Amino acid sequence: MSAVAKQANNNSPPRAAVVGAGIAGLSCATLLRSAGFEVGVFDKSRGPSGRMSTRRGDDWQCDHGAQYFTARDPDFRAEVARWQHAGVAASWRPRLHVLGDPSAHVPDPALERFVGLPRMSAPCRFLADGLDLEVDTSIEQLQRRLDGWHLLSAERGWLDRSFDVALLALPAPQAAPLLREAAPGLAALAGNVVMRSAWALMLRFAAPLELPFDAAFVNAGPLRWIARDNSKPGRGAAETWLLHATAEWSEAHLEEDAERVRTTLQQAFADSASVAGGLPEARAWATHRWRYAGTVTALDHGCLWHAGSRIGLCGDWLNGGKVEGA
Numbered sequence: 001m002s003a004v005a006k007q008a009n010n011n012s013p014p015r016a017a018v019v020g021a022g023i024a025g026l027s028c029a030t031l032l033r034s035a036g037f038e039v040g041v042f043d044k045s046r047g048p049s050g051r052m053s054t055r056r057g058d059d060w061q062c063d064h065g066a067q068y069f070t071a072r073d074p075d076f077r078a079e080v081a082r083w084q085h086a087g088v089a090a091s092w093r094p095r096l097h098v099l100g101d102p103s104a105h106v107p108d109p110a111l112e113r114f115v116g117l118p119r120m121s122a123p124c125r126f127l128a129d130g131l132d133l134e135v136d137t138s139i140e141q142l143q144r145r146l147d148g149w150h151l152l153s154a155e156r157g158w159l160d161r162s163f164d165v166a167l168l169a170l171p172a173p174q175a176a177p178l179l180r181e182a183a184p185g186l187a188a189l190a191g192n193v194v195m196r197s198a199w200a201l202m203l204r205f206a207a208p209l210e211l212p213f214d215a216a217f218v219n220a221g222p223l224r225w226i227a228r229d230n231s232k233p234g235r236g237a238a239e240t241w242l243l244h245a246t247a248e249w250s251e252a253h254l255e256e257d258a259e260r261v262r263t264t265l266q267q268a269f270a271d272s273a274s275v276a277g278g279l280p281e282a283r284a285w286a287t288h289r290w291r292y293a294g295t296v297t298a299l300d301h302g303c304l305w306h307a308g309s310r311i312g313l314c315g316d317w318l319n320g321g322k323v324e325g326a
Helices: 002-007 023-034 074-086 122-128 172-179 184-191 247-252 258-272
Strands: 015-019 038-042 054-056 061-063 089-092 096-099 113-116 132-134 139-145 148-153 165-168 195-205 215-218 223-228 239-245 284-295 303-306 311-314
Touching (some): 015 023, 015 148, 023 038, 023 122, 023 311, 074 089, 074 122, 113 122, 139 172, 148 165, 165 172, 172 184, 172 284, 172 311, 184 303, 184 311, 195 258, 215 258, 223 258, 239 247, 239 258, 247 284, 258 284
Parallel strands (some): 015 038, 096 215, 165 311
Antiparallel strands (some): 054 061, 089 113, 139 148, 195 239, 215 223, 223 239, 303 311
């Protein structure tokens, strides 16, 4: 960053474009801004957060992407402490079970789990505060010109400003096509990364379900995780559950009708949790299909930078695959 800063006009700060407003992109943008860059952040969604997302209804909400995060690294633990002090994160201590083969997943009882407060997207919105963030902006092409990087938006065409550096904080399959002309080597690396899909089902019930757990790893059938969302700190009283399907089931039913997804996953919930007589009728429900929910084998590069082109990559798929890595 210092080399770029030195080469910029002394009368104006160097300019950086960050494509992607998930936790990786926002962390990158925050550090660039602290280093003296003028930063523009672009995201195709309606707001920041990426997979640290929350669906909101009239009288309920549900975290339908990342369910919690850990903080093993001291530097990230210090960042989480900053979030806690700001009131946008808190520790979550659910009654945690394993359903199905207990040897298939053995959760660490000493592991501290954190969530956004009052919803998972809160830390991202905290990081985005004060950043130059443009949402509903899908970047389809990058082009290097004499005055720097230019970005083509699906909604607005070529944006009317240039940038000294470009940083892509996107899932590998989305980053690869943007890099083909700009940095073929990085494009090849991203193109070889395999990411898997996941269906999420959100269920809102009229009354609490009498179950002996708040969250469970599921080791049989189409589900891999279920959680009582309202057991997380700062949530309302509405009885809301999140169901995540396995990557294998999700890939096999990627184009499935949402109603069929709901029927199958809700029945799997009742079966795996041994709900006598089945589940009550949900007052409200919603599904979400995550096309790039996780990486088959996450890399350990941390991040990547091509000095000649002044373009870089960051994201959880480059650093272990979890929120902390992002």
